[in-house]
Amino acid sequence: MNKNFTPKIIYFMCNWCGTGGAESASAHHLYYPENVLPYRVNCTGSLSTVLILRAFIDGADGVIISGCHPGDCHYEDGNFRERKRVATIKSIIESLGLEEDRIWFRYVAHGEGKRFVDTTTEFNDYIKKIGPNPLKERSDT
């Protein structure tokens, strides 16, 4: 593991449970790694595959997408939609010999501040372990 490597992590969270989890964390004064950059989307289901890919092209080392638990999505099946998109991207990336594990999809509920912090920390450690996204320094893409 490169000690000097601070990953750039994009955390897409839905406006409801995902964001609620982060708010609960702050209410309890829990800290998450500051290199995790939260982006709020209305529902995970509104996040297109192209935007996830763009995050990687534009230099993210890892992407987490977190929405409501199964059955709790405020738009019924947005989280399931996104889960399917994530499955597509993973399968494409894998068949091209790239690392599919730079994308995580997780459920974090409104009150689950601790779970939010644990998820970010776990992911951050994981990305530190696997190292930087090899695309981000390439000038020929």
Added chain:
Amino acid sequence: MSKLLKINKGVDEGTKALLEYLLEKDKVEGVITLKTINANQGICYSLITKPEELKDAVPLIPYMPNNEGKLLSRLTLREPLADPIAVVARPCELRAFIELVKRNQGSLKNYLFISHTCPGVYPLETNVNGSLEKKISQYWNKTKNTELIQDTRPACKSCIHFIPDNADIIVSLIGEADLDNNCNIFLSTNKGEEFAAGIEGEIGEKELESKEINLMQNKREEERKKLFEETNIETKGIEGLIEYFGKCIGCHGCSNVCPICYCNLCFFDSQPNETQPSWSESDLDRKGALRLPSGTIFYHLGRLAHISISCIGCGMCTDVCPVNIPISTIFSKVGESVQKAFDYSPGMDVEEPVPFGIYKEEEFTEIGEQ
């Protein structure tokens, strides 16, 4: 067993006789088939309503100027056909159309599908450099003998879905030793039987599956494996992506001809995708140089994300690429994995929904578990 219609003519003439019959007896309002124009300089699809216009029709010429599925979709995008139209299409063109219909980009209503067991097509350049005409006789010889035709499109040589599942009428080509004198036509649906009823010929029964078809299936599968292994993109990671797509000049020809890429305005041609100076700046800080036009790998990954689930492997994309990137091989290979992950066969069954349209709690539960 399927109904078999035997016409005492070569396959070309037999197919034309069928089209003439359909038009002359007013069974259909028109036919869509390939036709030569400008004294054989051009070959294009045409919608023909007058029987005499069929004289320049070349329904079986091994050439695909467009994926016809895209054309059939444009014709019925706003409303279904009011009267029957017979179309001669290759299996991958039918599959493309089925995919488009599932996405509400057209309607099957009143189309009569005539297809054939498909030996493949030659690349577009053969009609530019004049070699197409010279290749035709070897094409038919190899087809009679159930041989792979090495100079057809790579996508064709390695195509394992060369039997048209959705056709009403199937002209048998592969392994037909007597195709210069005899045209064997399977009437595989009731609709096909009804339309062909009354035409001059012998009616019998036969199985479409034959030992020739199985032999060809094996040859194609072998070729497919070989092609995928040669490209070998999955072992190369980022280097592989750049090795293949680094040459791309960004013309977007591949998405324009792809039947599955049906959006009128592609995201990659749209305003939100324009590079803004501030983005380049942050890219430059990190990279020290920026390829222009930028976003090449992004474009190809994006296209894969959008269409790999439905890629029917027609090979149009590779054929139009000015810098010879084996796009269809890569898209077919990635497509195969994605389709397997979703247990989906594009273009086979119009009733089978595209996976992106139904979302169930119990699927892909491994994603999201900790």
